[in-house]
Amino acid sequence: MQGYTPGEQPDSPEIVKLNTNENPYPPPTAVIEALRAIEGADLRRYPSPLADDFRTLAGLIHGVDPESILAVNGGDELLRLLLTTFVEPSETLAVMQPSYSLYPVLAEVAGCKLLEIPLNGAWEMPDDMPAILREQAVKMLILVNPHAPTGGLLPADYLRGLAREFKGILVLDEAYADFIDPELAYDSIPLVCELGNVLILRTLSKGYSLAGLRFGYGIGPTGLIHPMATKTRDSYNTDHISQKLARAALESRDEAAKTWERVRRSREWLRGELAGLGIDTLPSQSNFLLAEISAAIDTADLYLALKERGVLVRHFDQPRLDNRLRITVGSETDNEILIEKLRDILQ
């Protein structure tokens, strides 16, 4: 089997790095203050096994019981736990195609069956999702919302309808949810409370500029959270430092939200500039754009030309994506450099 291939992580600070969807701005000030407050003696003892203080805070913020929160060592851990805990080898995990390329790897590690459901020609959900899930006896469906790599957002009402008709577990990977336009008033938390089969994954990696910290959390009914919290999770899966910093991050939501607003503004600016270069993008509620490269241009060559000029974007060498680039929305300066280099190359 093939493992997951993470995006390139070059060391050089000169690289304009628009390939792995990091937030271009630093984490909230309080996170660094929390880091400075850690003392050596704090590290000597085992951390809280379930990150109790974090659970309490996250429960308060999302309006759910702390027992509905599971802290994890990066969102990937929760995805793995979901498969380990709820999907037997004889059962089926469904994901959309294309989607986050880790999902098929996790299915292979778990040894379960994988159903990849193609997005339709408009890069949207097929009309007959409930029927597909029923006919294929799907045990778990993972949707990343906003979708990756398109950036498209499924409304909560659509998800509610889907979850109601679905006999399995609907996992909403909301890695990029912080970047959704607040005017859309997207809120999937009520689904967790109303239904027994919806679990939400959140991460601090993107919205809170803490990809280096590895901290995420699940929000779900206790029927889904409890078995992972008490049985399949590594005994101390999150460390003392990350628990403290994650709390400080969530307490700084307002400060982080200013970076989300900046990213949204840059996203729309970038769409306009790319359009000016003849490059179409899908509307995105995320911190990246999926850019369609004209058939006259070899997309892999364009990716390499950008890389040679110090700009790293993501090219997925797979059907439907081979003529597209996924471009992270960077800082204002990074975005300008991208446009400048693209203009150089294309002219």
Add this chain to the structure above:
Amino acid sequence: MQGYTPGEQPDSPEIVKLNTNENPYPPPTAVIEALRAIEGADLRRYPSPLADDFRTLAGLIHGVDPESILAVNGGDELLRLLLTTFVEPSETLAVMQPSYSLYPVLAEVAGCKLLEIPLNGAWEMPDDMPAILREQAVKMLILVNPHAPTGGLLPADYLRGLAREFKGILVLDEAYADFIDPELAYDSIPLVCELGNVLILRTLSKGYSLAGLRFGYGIGPTGLIHPMATKTRDSYNTDHISQKLARAALESRDEAAKTWERVRRSREWLRGELAGLGIDTLPSQSNFLLAEISAAIDTADLYLALKERGVLVRHFDQPRLDNRLRITVGSETDNEILIEKLRDILQ
């Protein structure tokens, strides 16, 4: 199924905590310096997926190739990865009985078969280990060395002989190896280099006073390390901060070694004092003692009486251990308090 039950982790600093084998002294100074040097911007990007700098340093220290090192989010992660990667559900994991109570839980999560091989009447390995492993077609044997909860050390020569006769994978969980008397010159690294089926687990939790950090590593032949590094491991399993601090810890081996020497001195002092109270202990090369409580005393009651007096030790309510207490070697003061409270209770 039942999950793993970690030892109690009370918040109160007044508790004399001798129940989960932490090092009583703070982590090396350089670890805190490394913590102070972390900047917010460092956390914005993903960490090195395989902790490359740590691997290089650990390889250098142990005299193996960096490719023979796997950094993990606490030793528990490596144990889980070993089962996921190498033991199929139809295959058998063997552990000694009694031993680290997490092993059976991991076997159950992995869904594989479990063979618990009783230690003999002297709490040592049975003579016919190779035959048992062969007859039961064992795929993986995990030995914790020094053993928990006895503290007994198996010499490297014994392990070499066992590994040579064993067709499966021998995992040496050396969580407590830092506390071995240097005069014994225990060194299992040559087994990794000589044989293809030995993998060593090390952790920074005990020897380096970093239980709160969650950082451990495997040392093994690339044939065993590579599949975990590239396939079954979560994509970014260790975070940026812990990678930096783990490096600083290993670089401070000499400073940490002074705490190991203090623990060894206290261990022997404690054995003597316990003997003076009529409590026998097995010789230990670890940072804990397994204390045998006289049949005239109910061990669970003694555990509770100590707890009421603010001293927490570990009592395992299981066959062969129900009349014993596992006592972590604490600071000089903690050890004195333990002896004082025990004397109070027993008189």
